[in-house]
Amino acid sequence: MDVTVIWAAIIALGLLLYVVLDGFDLGIGIVFPLFPDEEERDLMMNTVAPVWDGNETWLVLGGAGLFAVFPIVYSTVLSALYLPLVFMLVCLIFRGVAFEIRVKANRTKHLWDLAFIGGSTGAxxxxxxxxxxxxxxxxxxxxxxxxxxxxxxxxxxxxxxxxLVATYALLGSCWLIAKTEGDLQRRLHKLVWPLTVMLLGFIALVSVWTPLQDPLIAQRWFGSGLFWRLAPVPLLVLACAVWMRWAVQSRHHKTPFAAALALVLLGYVGLLVSLWPYAIPQQLTLWQAAAPRESQTFTLVGASFILPIIVAYTAMSYWVFRGKLRHGDTHHYH
Incomplete structure (x- = not known):
């Protein structure tokens, strides 16, 4: 049993769940400017009011796991990316404060809307x-x-x-389609396809740029048997795009969100393949960056208790607050 690989998988899973779960509630803030009606904005925020802060648990888990198991990566990444990470945290603070104060504000509500939009988009x-x-x-x-x-x-x-802004905007729009109805849902359906096309464009650009800027990634993609194993991925992305187009035209409620999740998952798999087996690209492998095996095993025991609890309360919160929201439910969660 390779404890290092197990821990890498746990951290990778935590980051994926963060991107998916916090991604769609950040996405709501990103598309907020397109829906100026105050009642609609109240409704949009209330679709994530019971779960938004719990979604960020996965970011904390990923950071804590990195600190405990790959301390060299933690210290190096923090030093290299100190400014963008601080800016991200400031944006998350503004967004969190806006979430709590906006619902109680009257004269300054528009300012908190701006804080929510700026915080979500900036993060x-x-x-x-x-x-x-x-x-x-x-x-x-x-x-x-x-x-x-x-x-x-x-x-x-x-x-x-x-x-990533386009990715979160798509996730947020698809989440809102699943949680709303009527005219708001109809306008969201119209928004999803342009966002999907935009995301496909970014996927194509990043997929071309990544091997061009890094010869080692290019060698791994095209100079080994890996190329033929990855060949179905672009076809799967195209299939997801066709699926999304069909779901939007058919005015499906939950299918667009499933198609958006599939696109994110395919992109994430491509990212992991590009990185493997490095903890820091072209500098340190997972095993070179890992803490002593004893430390990894000790923390893994703790994680085996904590992870099921996090998964259970996350699943329960989504189950309890399942279903659609209507305008009469606007202040239900506050």
């Missing part, structure tokens, strides 16, 4: 920038970060930032 953008900078590689010397404070600011990281 998604800086998460994407951090991801892009990480994929480009972090310079190291003697086991420490050896770059400069603004090394993360590159055309590729900016592309990645905008791509």
């Amino acid at each position: 998604a953008f800086f998460q994407g920038i951090a991801l892009g900078a990480f994929l480009q590689g972090i310079p190291m010397a003697d086991g420490r970060f050896a770059g400069d404070a603004f090394g993360w600011l590159t055309p590729f990281s900016l592309l990645s930032g905008f791509g």
Whole structure:
């Protein structure tokens, strides 16, 4: 049993669940400007009011796991991406405060709307920038970060930032389709396909740019048997796009969200394949970056108790608050 691989899988799963769960509630803030009606905005926020703070648990889990099991990665990534991560946290703070205060505000409600929009969009953008900078590689010397404070600011990281904003906007719109009805749902259906096309464009750009900027990734993709195993992935992405188009035209309620999840999962699989087996691209493998086996085993015992509890209360909260919301339910959760 390779404890290092098990821990890498746990952290990867935690990050995927964060992207999916917190992604759609950040996405609601991103599409907020397209729906200026106050009652509709109240309804949109209430679709995630019972679950939004619990969604961020997975980000905490991923960070804690990284600190405990891959401390070199934690310290290096934090040093290299200090500014975008701080900006992301500031945005999340503004968004969280807006969530709590907006419902009680009267004269300043429009200001809290702006805080919610800016916080949601900024958090998604800086998460994407951090991801892009990480994929480009972090310079190291003697086991420490050896770059400069603004090394993360590159055309590729900016592309990645905008791509993640589009991803979250699509997830948020599809979630709202599943939770609303009537005229609001009809306008959301119209929004989903342009967002899907935008996301497909970003996927194509990143897929072409990634091997071009990194010869080792290009070698792994095209110079080994891996290419033929990955060949079905673009076809699956195309199939998901056709599925999404059909779901939108047929005015399905839950299918668009399932199609959006499939697109995110395919992109995430491509990302993991590009990174494997590195903890920091082209610098440290998972095993080189890992803590001693005893430490990994000890923390794994704790995780085996904590993970089922997190999964259980997350599943229960979504089950309890399942179903659609209507305008009469606007203040139900506050």
